[in-house]
Amino acid sequence: MSVSSPPTVADAPTPHVKPQADHSDTAKTVVQRIADLRAWLFLLALILGFEIWARTAFSGTFILNPFNLQSIAIFAVAPLLLAIGQTYVIISGGIDLSMGFIMGLAAVVAAHVINGLTPGIGMPAAVMAGFVAAVLVASVPGIINGLLVSRLRVPPFIGTLGMFGVARGVAFLLAGGTTVPISNSFFAYLGNGRFLNVPIIVWITAAFVLIMHYVLSQTRFGQHNYAIGANVQAARRAGIDIKRHLLRLYILSACCAGLAGVLYSARFNAGAAQAGEPLLLDCVAAVVIGGASLFGGSGTILGTVAGAFVIAVIQYGLVFVNVEPFWQFISVGVVIIISVLIDQAQRRFSGGRVDE
């Protein structure tokens, strides 16, 4: 029996909601697109600048010189590997301050293991073992970081700062306070040899970057990483296991540092505890210049690649045009500040919703 006369669908007040925000949508996305590309635009501008400088000051070429290109690429390897892991962590809304010394720890472990095993099992096998051992050892501080952040709810800044100290101390202890030279010519070849005229470590890094780009942009892990960075409550409500994700995340960043440590020790034929010390700030800078927000939720691997190259080009370019090296700090600093300002502007622009 029908007891009430509820409003029927026909009475519904104009349910046709035209996409009225369409125009501003397009405008927003244009700004967003430019902001997304800012690292590549920086990079282009820098290269052009140095090229003009090189041509006018000593009628040479900066970028068309293959030696310069290779040097820049080699220069970028370690900071880029750290920055890749850092990109994941920063997108999730965290930060990993321990990466630099995890890299040093891995470099020292690789050196010891390769030296110890080379006489027994031969050069290539010893290199493989050293590689695996270094990444495994690197993952231990990663696991601890992950447990601190996910289970004990320690803020990432503090937890990984603690691990920064621990990894640093352990690395120096293992190294006996000095650098550990490696005697394994196969490893030296990996670190300094070329394939198709491109340094082998650059090939390895490029392959790794591609894989990590795939994982971030095409897998559930990557998608969940973005969601957690934007709205951890929403992610939890959607059934994502936040603790497990964060644990994996910090293991991942530590393994990136581990790989950076191994490639470092291959390049210099030595393991050094302080190998990654100056790179921590560089890697965070690369991520920020690459378009990630330190508030979490945004960032891409391709942006970070550009960010790492911006830093490498500044550092190498200033040496190339013979400017006092201290200008590096100033230039990188200025680029970071400009990047953050662009991020803020974009945030204000796209945050202006109709009802807020």
Added chain:
Amino acid sequence: MSEAVQPLLEVQNLSKHFGAVRALSDFSMQIRPGEVVALAGDNGAGKTTLIKAISGVYKPTAGEIRLKGEPVSFSTPQEARDKGIETIYQDLALADNLTIGGNIFLGREPMRRILGVLPVLDRPKMAQAARETMALLDFHVSRMEAPVSNFSGGQRQAVAIGRAVYWNAQILIMDEPTAALGVPEQRKVISLIHQLKAQGRGVIFISHNLQDIFAVSDRIVVLRRGVTAGERKISETTHDEVVKLMVGG
């Protein structure tokens, strides 16, 4: 609507006490398919407590909840969701940086394989499902690849509702779905509720806005200090009567 239709949800003598605080006492209500029930009451009346007890956030102190006749007891919101009871939260619902499809499928993303080997997120499928779901709600958003932060508050509310609809929620619970919105956006949400009703879902919504309540509900349940102050058919009551029930005049 026939009284003979089996209720989707029956709440019987439900109580929730926090220590000495009797947030909800001996509360009973029913909701049938295609029915919209408004919950009204002053601050602290127990509205939020009630919906949290229904949606698995709180374990009731006493009473029974039956879903299509079956007694149920949820220990987590996920369990309630699995049974088709979805709560739409205002701010906690969406990941702003993901697309509509990304939000609908958050946590259960479909995968496809490139060249038969490499598994990747099935974005075309997510976009397609998003388009269809939003169309079902009569919401036509053109930019499926834009993050939801680009959309207005009402559109985002629609995305949250769309996710529930896509996963086949039978009962949607909304706590003040229009409170943070401007007037045109409020109207959109009201029309969304009409759509849900037309699809035969049950809707429970909390509102302070009598206009909204009278525009969309079939019934209103007024709570006062944790007990039912009155229950009325919308067609048989007035704003005045509802206000009196709320303040206890």
